[in-house]
Amino acid sequence: MALYSDKVxxxxxxxxxxxxxxxxxGIGEVGNAKCGDIMKIYLKIENDIIVDVKFETFGCGSAxxxxxxxxxxxxxxxxxxxxxxxNKAVVEALDxxxxxxxxxxxxxxxxxxxxxxDYYDKNGIEYDHSQFPDCESCGHCCEV
Amino acid sequence: xxxxxxxxxTTKMSKAAIEAMLPYMDxxxxxxxxxxxxxxxxxxALAESRERIAKQLxxxxxxxxxxxxxxxxxxxxxxxxxxxxxxxxxxxxxxxxFEHHAVLHTLNKLEKEGFEITLLDVxxxxxxxxxxxxxxxxxxxxxVTVMYANNEIGTIQPIKEIGQICRENGxxxxxxxxxxxxxxxxxxxxxxxxxxxxSAHKFHGPKGIGALYAKKGVRLTGLIEGGAQExxxxxxxxxxxxxxxxxxxxxxxxxxxxxSARKMTALRDRLIAGISEIPHSVLNGDAKKRxxxxxxxxxxxIEGESLLLLLDDKGICASSGSACTSGSLxxxxxxxxxxxxxxxxxGSLRLTLSEENTQEEIEYTINAVKEVVxxxxxxxxxxxxxxxxxxxxxxx
Numbered sequence: 001m002a003l004y005s006d007k008v009x010x011x012x013x014x015x016x017x018x019x020x021x022x023x024x025x026g027i028g029e030v031g032n033a034k035c036g037d038i039m040k041i042y043l044k045i046e047n048d049i050i051v052d053v054k055f056e057t058f059g060c061g062s063a064x065x066x067x068x069x070x071x072x073x074x075x076x077x078x079x080x081x082x083x084x085x086x087n088k089a090v091v092e093a094l095d096x097x098x099x100x101x102x103x104x105x106x107x108x109x110x111x112x113x114x115x116x117x118d119y120y121d122k123n124g125i126e127y128d129h130s131q132f133p134d135c136e137s138c139g140h141c142c143e144v
Numbered sequence: 145x146x147x148x149x150x151x152x153x154t155t156k157m158s159k160a161a162i163e164a165m166l167p168y169m170d171x172x173x174x175x176x177x178x179x180x181x182x183x184x185x186x187x188x189a190l191a192e193s194r195e196r197i198a199k200q201l202x203x204x205x206x207x208x209x210x211x212x213x214x215x216x217x218x219x220x221x222x223x224x225x226x227x228x229x230x231x232x233x234x235x236x237x238x239x240x241x242f243e244h245h246a247v248l249h250t251l252n253k254l255e256k257e258g259f260e261i262t263l264l265d266v267x268x269x270x271x272x273x274x275x276x277x278x279x280x281x282x283x284x285x286x287x288v289t290v291m292y293a294n295n296e297i298g299t300i301q302p303i304k305e306i307g308q309i310c311r312e313n314g315x316x317x318x319x320x321x322x323x324x325x326x327x328x329x330x331x332x333x334x335x336x337x338x339x340x341x342x343s344a345h346k347f348h349g350p351k352g353i354g355a356l357y358a359k360k361g362v363r364l365t366g367l368i369e370g371g372a373q374e375x376x377x378x379x380x381x382x383x384x385x386x387x388x389x390x391x392x393x394x395x396x397x398x399x400x401x402x403x404s405a406r407k408m409t410a411l412r413d414r415l416i417a418g419i420s421e422i423p424h425s426v427l428n429g430d431a432k433k434r435x436x437x438x439x440x441x442x443x444x445x446i447e448g449e450s451l452l453l454l455l456d457d458k459g460i461c462a463s464s465g466s467a468c469t470s471g472s473l474x475x476x477x478x479x480x481x482x483x484x485x486x487x488x489x490x491g492s493l494r495l496t497l498s499e500e501n502t503q504e505e506i507e508y509t510i511n512a513v514k515e516v517v518x519x520x521x522x523x524x525x526x527x528x529x530x531x532x533x534x535x536x537x538x539x540x
Contacts, residue, residue: 012453018523033487033526036447036467036475040525056525060449060468064523101468 004061005095011065016072019054026122028114031107037063039111041071045119048079055111062094062101063108069093070108079119083131085112145459147505151346151437152295152323152496153463157389158348164392165350168385176382177373186384193391200398201340201357202331209356209364209374210387214322214343215246216367217356220378221318221339222250222289224358224365226259228316229286235259236285238277240301241481242266243291247320248477251289264290270299270429270482278309287316292324292340296465296478296494297429298438300328307336316362322346322354326397327405327435332357342394344386348498349393353386404499408436411497411506415439418510422517424530424539428479428492437497440465442484444539445527446491446520448475454516455493460509465492487526488538 004012021042031038037059044052053075055067070090074082087105091097097105113132120127148156168189174182176190194205201208211217222237229235239251241263251261264276277288288310293300303319310317318339321330326347332340339362343354358364370379397404412434416427419441428440443451448464455462465476467490474480475489484492495509521527529535 009453012450013457015523020528029525033490034485035473036486036490038525056523056528058445058524058526059447060466061453063447064450 003098004065005097007069007093007095008062008065008097011068011094012061015055015057015064015068017054017068017075018056020056021052021054024054024115026115026117026119028111028116028118030110030114031059033058036060037104037107039063039067039107041067041111041115043115043119045079050074050077050079050082059104059107060101062097062104065094066090066097066104066108067111070105070112074112079116082112083116085109145508147460147501147509149495149497149501149509150461150463151498152298152435152494154345154351155348155498156500157345157350158393158396160396161344161349161389161393165385165389168388172384176384177371186382189384189388190382193387196391196395197355198357200330200394201325202333203357204360206375207357207360209358209377210382211341211354211356211378212352212383213354214244214320214341214346215354217341217343217354218244218246218289218318218320218322219250220356220364220367221341221358222247222254222287223367224363225287225289225316225318225339226254226257227365228363229284230259232286234284234286236262236282238262238264238280238285238288240264240266240272240290242270242294242296242478243289244295244320244322247289247291260284266299266481268483269433270294270297270478271433272301272306274302274305274309277306278313281309281313281315285313285315287318289318289320292319292321292330293328293435293438294429294478295323296476297440297482298323298435298496299429300324300433300435303337304335307338310338311336323435326394327401327437329398329401332359338362344390344393347393347397349390350386353383353390355390405436407499408497408501411501411503412436412439414503415495415497415506415510418506419513422514424537425517426488426539428482428484435496439495439497441493442479442488442539443491443493443517443521444488444537445524445530446517448490448492450520451491451493451516454519455512458512458516460512463494463496465494466490485538 024042025045026043029040087109090105174186176187325342340357345351424444448466449468479489
């Protein structure tokens with residue numbers, strides 16, 4: 001289907017880092033079933049480095065591909081770098097997303113942030129609250 | 145493997161339709177409005193096609209107006225009835241919650257003009273009851289418009305009974321028969337239908353052509369200004385090749401309507417039985433009172449677009465009512481109308497058959513759907529919560 005780039009289709013068909021981390025150090029879940037997409041990210045963090053990351057996604061092709069790409073982009077990276085991941089970086093790495101699918105990349109960014117926030121909270125690490133958006137969902141269907 | 149199971153979206157053109165059309169693109173290319181012999185030959189084809197289509201619907205040729213398709217026919221029927229009604233001070237229209245957008249959006253437009261619209265509930269089985277129509281009719285009702293069969297879930301409506309009620313109350317009755325024409329027997333006289341829309345590409349005819357039947361005496365309002373084609377009710381040079389193709393396709397479809405219905409019904413029921421084996425799945429719409437070629441399911445814990453993409457990878461062309469495939473934030477209004485909540489409606493799958501589908505294709509499809517649903521559930525956090533008991537299943 002020409003709707004998506006080859007990169008999106010590759011990550012959709014062969015998603016990287018699918019699964020669960022049982023003893024995760026941080027878990028983030030965003031989106032809601034009413035909107036049709038939910039992403040859940042699991043992080044394993046050692047010495048401030050994301051040594052493992054897994055995801056589960058309920059959603060469309062671009063939601064699955066965005067989660068897969070986002071996990072690839074933060075794997076092995078320091079927490080500080082993962083916090084800087086933007087949805088734009090996910091979109092670029094996927095060679096673009098259709099305009100009406102951009103929210104999927106926003107969801108991926110927010111899922112990772114939510115997992116990092118969970119890691120900070122669990123470990124009593126101080127952080128700048130403004131780094132994390134209030135709205136736990138992607139915001140695209142708050143008005144529904 | 146290429147399995148086309150999206151015949152409610154559009155169909156492959158029949159050989160009969162293609163062959164009928166070819167001369168009208170090649171040798172008989174005149175404009176039917178022209179006086180010369182080339183034009184008159186086209187005009188004859190136009191008249192003959194109109195006769196042939198009218199015959200299949202049980203009406204007179206003068207009662208057929210050619211349009212660009214089902215949407216235009218729906219628009220014109222509703223607008224015409226509204227104009228007739230408002231002259232008499234009647235500005236109330238009755239329809240159902242799960243009509244095609246060609247109907248619903250036209251009704252929205254009229255609502256903004258001051259018409260009052262009543263949308264009837266279609267229940268969980270996707271069928272409106274004649275009594276509901278009877279109860280909703282008021283002194284100022286000018287039109288009842290109820291689709292013949294639903295485009296997503298295929299449920300067939302009690303058209304004749306609704307038509308009877310409308311007759312008794314002196315209210316015009318329109319039916320959007322886009323999904324029914326060529327698949328179910330239609331007789332506008334016997335079924336008390338005043339106006340009916342159809343579209344050629346849903347019964348193996350060409351795209352971009354449709355027809356509006358309007359009973360003699362129902363004054364149509366033109367939507368397109370210009371020449372005096374179609375007795376002044378639809379300007380623009382007639383699309384002769386498409387009109388000829390539509391007549392050929394409809395004739396052919398109606399000629400073996402019972403055989404193809406029997407064949408498709410058997411395939412449909414096998415498909416329904418096979419897919420029903422998937423746990424936490426539900427058939428949308430009445431199991432029996434549905435189009436012979438329509439299958440529509442919801443699967444809990446997955447989303448429809450990813451389901452379609454993975455089925456496409458396996459060579460299966462299907463459709464879904466998920467928000468992601470509709471291009472809006474909401475899933476299908478049809479699924480919402482039969483009471484499926486958003487979470488469930490996102491995980492829908494529509495498979496629509498033609499008589500060309502085979503038993504083998506159906507078995508392959510059943511297995512493919514099972515595999516893909518199981519895979520998507522295995523990566524779904526929603527499914528994990530359901531299985532672990534953290535959330536309750538909605539589809540038992």
